[in-house]
Amino acid sequence: MSSGRNTVMVYLCVIGALVLAGLIAFAPRAIWLSVIAFAAVIVLIALGRFGRFGWRHWSAKAPVQPEPVYEPPPPPPIAPREQRIDQVPLPSQEADYDFLFSAVVLWTPVHPLWNERQVNLAALAVDAILTRAREVTERREPGRAPLVAHELGGILGTMQKDPTGHVLAMAESVQVTLSTQDQERLDKLAEVRKDQVVWEHGRKYEQSKREYLGEDVLKDTGSAVVWWLVKNDDQVEKTVSDIGLLATLSSAANNKTVPAGTDYLVDSKSSMNGASPVDDLAAFLHSLDLDGERDLFAHQIALLVRNYGRPEVAEEIVRRFDLTEPDPEKPEQPWNDET
Incomplete structure (x- = not known):
């Protein structure tokens, strides 16, 4: 449509020029001057319309390209600088035990400075x-x-600003150690703690066993007889032969005298199963598993037996367990669960 409009405008201009030339050549001067004025008005109107529509159409078809703006290339990245630190003491959770910290500190300035001597960025x-x-x-x-x-190593492995905002810093090749003396002290303390735990468990085990014997097994003669019967697989005959010994042990454990009617069962003759009272005592002590307290227990039994008029049995107990001869003038305190 725009090209057709332009063609019409060209034709009109040509025809107008021919008409104007004819008028100038053959018409009177007043007529062709009037025609020239009228033609000029028409041309101005046409030019105005062309300026509103034609120029816009042309500018839309062929927009003016802006000139490219020059952008300087970005500056090359600043290589981080290094600062080595060695064996710097840092506090631990325990007083007087410091970690020794070593690392390579990498840092770069946040903003370039005109004069870096004014700020110690490395520090x-x-x-x-x-x-x-x-x-x-x-x-x-x-x-x-x-x-x-x-x-x-993980926490310090990222660049972060320092509190002043002048530098970015991170660390690599991180090492954390203790001094040789502190490490030796910690090793000794750890060993002592372990031994203490083992000893505490052993003490609780021994205490539990003593409570079991004193408050349950040897609470009285009847309890001791029932326990001994179970330990010997229901051997009634053997248990009956050991009643006197069990009564003595029960009385010693509770710091009491032997009940009447059972002291006659403790003598130096062989028991009903063919073993002597000392043999029965040895078997009984073995079943109790008293460990380090066996000799003390046997020594007290020997004293009781001697006090009840059986010195020969007491002497046999001393010989069998390789004990010191008990002194009847200085009787020892019988063992119980409270000692």
Whole structure:
């Protein structure tokens, strides 16, 4: 449509020019001047319409390209600088036990400075890394130095600004150790704690066994007889032969005299199963599993037997268990669960 309009405008201009030339050549001057004025008005109107529509159409078809803006290339990245720190003491969870911290500190300035002599960026970077490391070590046990080293390697492995905002810092090749003296002390303390736990368990086991014997098995003669019967697989005959010994043991455990009617069963003759009272005593002590208290227990039994008028049995007990001869003038306190 625009091309047709332009063609019509060309034709009109040509025809107008021919008409104007004819009027100038053959018409009177007043007529062709009037025609020229009228033609000029028509041309101006046509030019105005062309300017509104034709120019817009042309500008839409062929937009003016803006000139490219020059952008300078970005500056090359600044290579991080290094600062080595070695064996710096950092506090641990325990007083007087310091970690020894070593690492390579990598840092770069946040903003280029005209004169870096005005700010010690390396010192700011090292201080930032030590501050971040201390926040971790002061909450860790000194005996976990290798684990703390791995933890700090991850925490300090990212660039972060220091508190002043002048430098970015991180750390690599992190090492955390203890001094040789502190490590030896911790090893000794750990060994003592382990031994203490073992000893405490042994003490509780011994105490439990003594309570069991004193408050249950040897509470009275009847309890001792029933327990002995179970231990000997229901051998009634053997248990009957050991009643006197059981009564003596029960009385000794409870710091009482032997009940009437059972003291005659303790003598130096062979029991009903062919074993002597000392043999029965040895078997009984073996079943109790008294360990280090066996000799004390046997010594007290020998004293009781001597006090009840059986010195020969007491002497046999002393010989059998390789004990010191009991002194009847200085009787020892019988054993019970409270000693």
